Amino acid sequence: MTKKLMLACVAASWLMTGGAMAQKVVTLWHPYNQETDLIHVGIKAFNESQKEYRIEARLVPYTQLTAEMIKAVATGTPPDLVTLNDPVVASFASQDQLVDITDRIKNSKVIDLGLYYKGPQTSGVWKGRRYSIAREVNALALFYNADLFRAKGLDPDKPPRTWAEVRAAAEKLTDPSKRVFGMGFSAHASEQSTFQFLPWLWQAGGSIDKLDAPEAIEALQYWTDMVQKGYASKDVITQQQNDVINSFMAGNYAMAVGGPWELPRIQKDAKFDWRVTTLPVKDGKNIRASSLGGFHFAIPKGAKEVDGAFKAIEFMSRPTFFQDGWKSGLMSPRSDSEVKDPLWPQAYAVFREQVKYAVQRGPHPDWPEISKPIQTAIQESLTGSKPPAQAMKEAAAKVNPILAKTPF
């Protein structure tokens, strides 16, 4: 064991001194395990493009990312650069755990916020200062199985455009004998269900600060009806977004709400004619809405190489950089960067259109505490434990005091 101990110590010290050569090391934490993700290209290209800095990346499992950041804060060992999911940025920023990059962005020659979509322009901002910048954006749209449409006499070239049409289609497509559900969405007890639910809330004309209003209740009722009438599986409350798409690809969900990140997988594993369309509007309201998602680059407080980290951010925010992002379903946060000859052209057009109407969550420093009551209301209603009106009323009772203390 002594030999192993020695070897381990030697290895450890070699690894630690390895970076202390001429180059300054920028540590980057990210959760992108997909080999095709743009970040791998970006890191390599950045390291090759200049000699002053070198990015050393640490792949953190997605489920552990926030926990690892918290541990980093607790132990005073943050990375220089980190990718954070949009809604938690405010939690870190409001507690002084991120570096203020407002001026750097203003003076940047590469980043022009004015050209970003509306959503990313306001997310990452807290009390007038900016703490993060969107790495990519995504929005939710409606995937559907054109083969199943045709089998049930629906026209795949005329996908449903309103709540009523979606519901009618779901009813027609549901076929228990073939184990097919018309509709699928994620109602998983996590941020995922909030993310999936908010578009419907907004389409109904509702808002987070009025969860007990009739509009909000109608949105939850719509989801609940889907499940209770059997158009959507009861298991949606256990399925994360990629689980829902798994069922879509297996041919068991005829329609499914999902984001562009699913495209590479769908391309590979869905052996049928699949299409995408924008989310529907509510009859009479005609409000187009979707959820805005995506990860942000942020520099934690206490980072050693702030300049280097920002240089890396600039490098990976160049408009040309995003040309390749679409290959893994990543959309540029800039509205002016259009991919020439994109893969899945129909999907690309749909998502680009959808992103224009995508609304961000928050920013709010207590977003997890706002999201949780919404998740609970969804679960209560979908399992039938409480009627939507009561569930939403209780959610509002928890959310409103938080918003009263700190409005959006």
Add this chain to the structure above:
Amino acid sequence: MAHRASPLLYVFLLAPVFYLVALIGFPLLYNIAMSLQDVTLRNLGQLVRPFVGLDNFRDVVADPTFRKVFGNSLVFVGVNVVGQVSLGLVAALFFAETFAGANFLRGLLLATWMLPGLVVGALWKWMYASQYGVVNYVLQALHLTTGPINWLSDPAMAMTAVVMAHIWFIMPFTMILIAAALTAIPGDLYEAAALDGAGPLARFRYVTLPALKPTLLAVCCLVTIYSMRAFDLIFALTGGGPLDASNVLPLLSYQFSFQQFRFGIGAAVGTFAVVFVFAVALLYVRTLKYEARP
């Protein structure tokens, strides 16, 4: 009888205890301290934070979710102990018989316990799925149920689902411990009992069970503590849902700390587990008096 309590024995005893105290003592104090403080992301990096006394505990106890989750933990632990020890005992006795393949199969059963909790959670999640899950498929094929059971999406069933998966996961572990203890029972005790005319059931009651008692108690104690801490499997299987139906204390503590950023509350929830285990440890230690000494 040995009346020399040789100093070496005390060194033997204290060495591992000191090791544990040295390594875990600080984390224990760290968490207890955190449960008495008002901790935010801002002051998380410091050790000294505003002292709030028992406020966190008051908030925790007042929370109806906590009471539900505490109850869940008790049920989870109770059923696990009973289920695992009884099944493990039956399995150990069964495989102690000599028959072809006994040892191989007993070893193979251990495969379940060696999997990462994440994988076991994922496997059972698929098996429990209402629509494409194997469990419902088989139940319906055998005509034991008419419609699919919503194992994971029905609050009434979630705890049952989680408990069954956990017992499946850990039972081979208890089985192998009991099996090892079985091998240590001297054969002559059985011979003597047989000579006295005792049949297999009597031999079990008067030879096996008393000899196994210390190990069984130790296994009960360990299973209690491990079940109290069970996290990975439940996290992967249900995440504590739906509606906290399968939520247990360690998961709740994690949710408060790492998902809601309420660190003091998370530590307070964790500390409740300490109190519970303290009670269990005291109970176990009292049973040591009744141990059969050879």
Add this chain to the structure above:
Amino acid sequence: MTKRARSLTFTIVAFAGAAIYLFPIYWMLISGFKSSAEIFVNPPTFFPRDPSLEAFHSVIVQENIARYLRNSVVIALPVTLLTLALGSIGAYAMSRIRSRLVDVALVIVLLLQVFPEALIATPIFIIFKAMGLLNSFVAVILATTSKTLAFALVILRPMFLQVPHELEEASFVDGATRFQAFWRIVLPMMRTPLLVVGAICFAQAYGQFVYPITLLTQQELQPGSVGIYAFIGAELSDWHRVMAFASIYVLPILALFLLLQRNIVAGLTGGALK
């Protein structure tokens, strides 16, 4: 019933029981051969429609599972040895000392086990950072031993109790020291339980997740228990690869236990049950 018929019945019952109990393992294995979509299809397929080695290939070649497994063993082996060393002397002492000190020691040992690892991870990180041992296997080994040692103490103590004092007494009369009595007389009698406890500690250390992920930030050092998460990402989870990884991951310790079974048989003197 003849002895042979009885033996045969037992074997059949055992195989049937094991087949049912291990069905989820079978499910894990075949999922590694399915495509990502087929895993979720309804009705479930009991045999892959289009068996493919792609997941296994990717796990072995691209992800370098050999490195993960080697790290797992490099961690688990020292943990086992350290645990057995400290655990056997501690359990032996607990079985021989007659005083409340033993009770107190046990309660302390158990109390220290209670916190979920997720909460202990942060202060453990602080300790090892202070010692300058971050990103070293030593840190993970020391941290993991704290978990396995408690188990070893609690389980070995009653087993040491079953070794009669008379044998040591006799050796004292012959002039042996306490240590010699322990080493030459008691330990050899505990061979089987020590083997079993050692194997279990090995398996526990092999499967440790929280300490490696906290104390080792460099991917090359990560063991398999962390490596498996590499497939569970933000955008997608490659479940067929997770299952392929898990299938391979479990092989070393399963082999260890299967080999061990023979030793338990060898330890059976005169047959425990007739």
